[in-house]
Amino acid sequence: MLTYKTGLKKGIPIALGYFPVSFSFGVLCVSHQLPLGLATLISFTNVTSSGQFAGVNLMLSQSTYFEIALTLLMINARYFLMSLSLSQKIEEKMTTLQRLLISFVVTDETFAIASLESQPLTFSYMAGLMTLPFLGWGLGSLCGELIMDLLPASVQGAMGIALYGMFLALIVPPSRKSKEVAIVVVLSVALHCLLHYVPLFAFMGDGFKLITSILISAAVGAKLYPKEENV
Amino acid sequence: MIYYLIGVLIMAAFSYIPRFLPLTFYRKKIESPYLQSLLYYLPYAALGALTFPGIFHATPHLYESLAGATVAFYFAFRNKSLIFVAVSGMIACYVAYLIMTYIH
DSSP, rough: OOOOHHHHHHHHHHHHHHHHHHHHHHHHHHTTTTTTTHHHHHHHHHOHHHHHHHHHHHHHHHHHHHHHHHHHHHHHHHHHHHHHHHHTTTTTOOHHHHHHHHHTTTTTTHHHHHHHOOHHHHHHHHHHHHHHHHHHHHHHHHHHHHHSSOOHHHHHHHHHHHHHHHHHHHHHHHHOOOHHHHHHHHHHHHHHHHHHGGGTTTTTTTHHHHHHHHHHHHHHHHSSOOSSSSS | OOOHHHHHHHHHHHHHHHHHHHHHHHOOOOOHHHHHHHHHHHHHHHHHHHHHGGGGGSSHHHHHHHHHHHHHHHHHHHTTTTTHHHHHHHHHHHHHHHHHHHHH
């Protein structure tokens, strides 16, 4: 059975990776003369990176509420898929309140870690997994707002790699074991690099590029290498 | 100020809606083998796209990121733990930064 402690441990690298990003979000908001505390409020209530940066950008150019809502919905559409995927993996007995609570911190990273577990996801585990990333994300913005320059840039820079290091630890071993998984990973990496670097695709937002790469490669994998029962 | 508060409220709502709807209300098992396979590959596809090309721009300098990425990839390939791989990547970045600062 997956415990709170198991989840908490797996949340450490996520929190480390989040901190400098949300820190710079805090710095960004203050440097644009947004009211003090707004960045922290946004981070604790939104818990998403691209959506927050986009939302603040829109507010700085005095966009309408409708534009903000529509942009956020498009950027966050991928969470719908992740949430659907998680609905298949959580314990059936999980209550509605518990489901509502863990939904709040479904992010690209917590989703990826949780969905690679082989056992049913318990509420304790999900709560543990989300605790440190949630705190790291919110408090990162607070520090960014208050101190602007708490950490030397070199250390902040080095922290940025922690998240990606963890990702590599998650995808490399299963890719060595399964050719199918390796092909899906390579395809999704290639697609995302293509969309990122080829100027032709500059019109696509970052969230849209991400979800396009993920969906196409997973769909191709499912078409070419269908999985039997109990995946 | 009111504009910003309502703006944040809207942002929060549209971050939460796609997250809680399926997880809270979809209680059936997905039967379609194609959809099951798609959901099986989804996290791997997500992690691949999240890692690249982001890993190259994870730090202020490309050489730092490359050093961190190489070391992290090596230990990931050796099946080391999550934390070990993450921390070794951070140390490699920092060492690369120190070396380059020293050279300049």
